[in-house]
Amino acid sequence: MFDMTEAIGLPRPPGAKPRRVRAERGLSREAIVATALRVIDDEGIDAVTMRRIGLELGTGGASLYAHIDGKDELLELVFDEVAGEIAPIEADPKHWQDQLKSYLRDWHRILLSHRDLARIGLGRVPTGPNSLVGMECMLSIMRAGKLDDAVIGYGADLLSAYVTNSAYEGSIWMSGKAATPEVGQAYHRELETYFASLPPERFPTLISLVPALMGDPEEDGEARFEFGLDVVVRGLVARSKK
Amino acid sequence: MFDMTEAIGLPRPPGAKPRRVRAERGLSREAIVATALRVIDDEGIDAVTMRRIGLELGTGGASLYAHIDGKDELLELVFDEVAGEIAPIEADPKHWQDQLKSYLRDWHRILLSHRDLARIGLGRVPTGPNSLVGMECMLSIMRAGKLDDAVIGYGADLLSAYVTNSAYEGSIWMSGKAATPEVGQAYHRELETYFASLPPERFPTLISLVPALMGDPEEDGEARFEFGLDVVVRGLVARSKK
DNA sequence: ATGTTCCACGAACAACGTTCGTTGTCAACG
């Protein structure tokens, strides 16, 4: 047989590794990551098991280790894959605040659309290529707003942590198990009545704030996220103008 | 779940089970929780195993289930136990912002002093007695600041999530394994050089902000937390005055 | 044709949370 590069007509670059032409026998990094993401979308992260992913691909769990270091790396790859779903935008100094909010909204919505995927990103510094693109995009928008470098540096971390944490919290209400939305609302009501039943002489403020704390479970998630987004961005601007 | 009525000191409802008077033969809820907390302080949460805790108490893992529902409940109990370490303060309308910040600083510091304990509280609504006292305290301070109820409701969630998330992030740098501070700093430098080595034409903003993003690993944790605290509180005030 | 390399894969390992069945011991009752 001949080399693929010859067939195309290009000379092989000096020092390039002889291209791996080996026929992929079914398994590949991409297929594994895609399968894991599908399982997450269907049943959540806890359903992601090496054996499960292997089985889904017609083999066993051990076969994955030829393509992937381990479960941690697999989950990070999935996370970065999803990070590629968000569309980068070009910074416009005139609307940088709206742009920033809109971008983080997108990011939050995409995370939520993949069940409890956000859990992977908790407390992690994202280093995957797609995550880096997202980070660059966010930073450029903030810089277009003429924020101090120090504010941008800490603020970007603060914002991305807020998005990830919010998405994770939001996902809990619908993925505690194979939980339908009803189960989440049931827990919501249970929690509300529990707070309201506390001894009033010991928890006067808490009890009087139960409605404000819990909110309407229907539209609460979005309103809550929007609130925090507004608060943090306001704070960043105020802090930068000081 | 544990018996809330007993923990708070309410009179026992009529028809409740007569309290267990049986002499404790060595094992007890308190001893188990205390042991788990000690193991966390020494080696982190991942070292907490049913067998390990049992072994530490001179028995096996199965013996714990007579006192505790399972591992989840145990960890929640430990978390609330630590929540009891923070000293409640009385709200003073004149210094409510300083009080709020100081209170959250305490909470953050205490969480960090117990390794990666903060991980337990991630995305969880704390319902333990001590956590509730802390919540009530925080809410009363915010109310002393005459913030809108809606702002208090969402804001309290935002702040407590920020504290927990910050403590968790901070704990990662020193508990990836049996990691000494040196290991954390080594990873810090590795990350810094990695960012700096990215293609400048694709990540110009990110590269120019590497110093601001990473900061001095020595004092960075505290400064970062303080920054976010200031930003969120500022934002809350601004939002409330609108 | 002959090595050589590397992927697939069943089996196995260690560790986990939890359940089960037995045993011993104390508190309550006649």
Next chain:
DNA sequence: CGTTGACAACGAACGTTGTTCGTGGAACAT
């Protein structure tokens, strides 16, 4: 005082988990 019943203690075991090992076989390079 003797009996009984409830329950803590505990070893063993079950079902999972992530990961490693050793074998087998297919495709490349020589």
